[in-house]
Amino acid sequence: MKSDILIIGAGGAGLVAALHAYEAGVTVRVITKEYPTRSQTCMAQGGINAALGNAGEDSVESHIQNTLKSAHSIASQKAIELLCQEAPNAVEWLDNIGVCFSRTKESKIAQRTLGGASAPRACYAQDYTGLKILHTLYDRCQEAGIEILSEKFLLDILTDEEGVYGASVLDIRSGDVESYTANAVVVATGGFSRIYDKHSTNSTASTGDGIAAAMRAGARVSDMEFVQFHPTALKNSSILISESARGAGGYLLNSQGERFTDELKPRDEVARAIHNEMAKDEEIFLDIRHLGETFIDEELPQERKLAKLYENIDPVFDLIPIKPVAHYTMGGIEVDEKSSSIVKGLYAAGECANHRVHGANRLGGNSLLELIVFGKQAGVNAAEFAKNSKKSSSNVVSELLVSSSNMEIDFYSVREELGDVFYKNVGIVRDKKSLEATLNVVNGYIAKLPLMGAKDSSKMYNTNKIEFLEFKNTLELSRLVLVGAIAREESRGAHFRVDFPKESELFEMHTIIDRDGVVDAK
Numbered sequence: 001m002k003s004d005i006l007i008i009g010a011g012g013a014g015l016v017a018a019l020h021a022y023e024a025g026v027t028v029r030v031i032t033k034e035y036p037t038r039s040q041t042c043m044a045q046g047g048i049n050a051a052l053g054n055a056g057e058d059s060v061e062s063h064i065q066n067t068l069k070s071a072h073s074i075a076s077q078k079a080i081e082l083l084c085q086e087a088p089n090a091v092e093w094l095d096n097i098g099v100c101f102s103r104t105k106e107s108k109i110a111q112r113t114l115g116g117a118s119a120p121r122a123c124y125a126q127d128y129t130g131l132k133i134l135h136t137l138y139d140r141c142q143e144a145g146i147e148i149l150s151e152k153f154l155l156d157i158l159t160d161e162e163g164v165y166g167a168s169v170l171d172i173r174s175g176d177v178e179s180y181t182a183n184a185v186v187v188a189t190g191g192f193s194r195i196y197d198k199h200s201t202n203s204t205a206s207t208g209d210g211i212a213a214a215m216r217a218g219a220r221v222s223d224m225e226f227v228q229f230h231p232t233a234l235k236n237s238s239i240l241i242s243e244s245a246r247g248a249g250g251y252l253l254n255s256q257g258e259r260f261t262d263e264l265k266p267r268d269e270v271a272r273a274i275h276n277e278m279a280k281d282e283e284i285f286l287d288i289r290h291l292g293e294t295f296i297d298e299e300l301p302q303e304r305k306l307a308k309l310y311e312n313i314d315p316v317f318d319l320i321p322i323k324p325v326a327h328y329t330m331g332g333i334e335v336d337e338k339s340s341s342i343v344k345g346l347y348a349a350g351e352c353a354n355h356r357v358h359g360a361n362r363l364g365g366n367s368l369l370e371l372i373v374f375g376k377q378a379g380v381n382a383a384e385f386a387k388n389s390k391k392s393s394s395n396v397v398s399e400l401l402v403s404s405s406n407m408e409i410d411f412y413s414v415r416e417e418l419g420d421v422f423y424k425n426v427g428i429v430r431d432k433k434s435l436e437a438t439l440n441v442v443n444g445y446i447a448k449l450p451l452m453g454a455k456d457s458s459k460m461y462n463t464n465k466i467e468f469l470e471f472k473n474t475l476e477l478s479r480l481v482l483v484g485a486i487a488r489e490e491s492r493g494a495h496f497r498v499d500f501p502k503e504s505e506l507f508e509m510h511t512i513i514d515r516d517g518v519v520d521a522k
């Protein structure tokens, strides 16, 4: 079952990489544990950044400066320049392949302001931007005849002394373990915000499987301690209310009905302002009532639906109760300017990769952009690598070691506890004592893993087994987040240490961790 390239993940990054690799003339196979029309990408609402200047004066230089500022000096200027310079081409490409962007009266692509942006820069399709992008990418992949296999769960990336040669996969439907060989592998499996369990805007699928597998295969990870908290998730469900609601003029209010921050500051600052209010026992609300029903139905229809469905309130008439929760993981697989990891033939793109464009705090609208710019880069470079590779395929099926007999400890309870302790101790504010205490908790869970397992021993559609495998991956990654957060004795962007509240030049560097747990900084 060999293809030139195997892409793991059918979100925005995976499908963009697939289309460009296919165009470069190689055979492409994509696998996904869900369906290609689902993923974090289809949940993106606010928009994708590009300095088009359609709704007000803007420039690529301003986009670069806003991104650099938000990154707090630990991003690559070169990578950010590439991201922002390529942005207009990226949006033009999406427009050309059929994404139905909202339009101005003059038929230009409409743009709006998101936090930390000096101009209305986010191109959008109402508040369904990611969904429209993902479904269009999927249509184009179908049209090209690219093979996309659903319900295939990545277990491990296969390597030998020459580098990567494929992946072992659990077929969720049959329960069989299969291997898919390829000359190059692109990991595009998204982030790991579900370490925070229910305290996250992400779907249950964001468990960092690809990052954990890449690390087991010898890749390095970086900047894992930087986790972005989105200021406005619904209070009871953690479902996101898009930043576009504040961009359109929504206010943040405390229980006294007072505004307490500039709503359009970068997310780390707004989230901390809310955290400080909540520490004073204030409840926090988003107020968009003054925008009016017509505007809300035209520009923010999904936000209204979500608030009705999950909070039982109508934002046209009611205040929206909100809280900040984990939203985006800036760290991930350490890649170079070709999107390559240190394992030969192993590439990464999207939220699972660290292309060093977000630094300590991602700017809203830059993630969708990253998928298009660096998804292309990963696809093209992996294709080039695969064409020049002389590898013969080895067909190895690895064993799946999931205990179904040791169930003394219910891993679902541990997963929930892990999320709660992370939200409390590794959240918007942190300190040495609580970080070290959490590391002890995590090491304790890791030591007790042999006492956990899947209760369900059936072979086909064993979601219990899949959830256990996902849990093990989040546990592996939660240790890395803590190692990075403990080592970084300063505050920078989304990483705010109460015991070191200032940025320190000593830490103007990336935290890099390898398979053996060695921490390096560059």
Ligand SMILES: Cc1cc2nc3c(=O)[nH]c(=O)nc-3n(C[C@H](O)[C@H](O)[C@H](O)COP(=O)(O)OP(=O)(O)OC[C@H]3O[C@@H](n4cnc5c(N)ncnc54)[C@H](O)[C@@H]3O)c2cc1C
Residues within 6 Å of the ligand: 008, 009, 010, 011, 012, 013, 014, 031, 032, 033, 034, 035, 036, 038, 039, 040, 041, 042, 043, 044, 045, 046, 047, 048, 129, 130, 152, 153, 154, 155, 188, 189, 190, 191, 201, 202, 203, 205, 209, 210, 240, 327, 328, 349, 350, 351, 352, 364, 365, 366, 367, 368, 369, 371
């Ligand atoms: C609610 C919400 C709103 C957002 N709004 C915006 C916005 O307006 N603008 C913006 O720029 N960004 C936004 N973001 C962030 C952005 O959507 C994500 O960072 C981005 O879509 C991630 O894309 P991706 O392709 O890297 O990963 P994903 O879209 O998460 O796709 C990951 C893929 O990998 C697959 N996968 C995962 N693990 C495995 C495994 N073990 N085996 C096989 N397959 C696997 C999944 O099934 C999926 O197909 C938002 C995020 C959320 C959650």
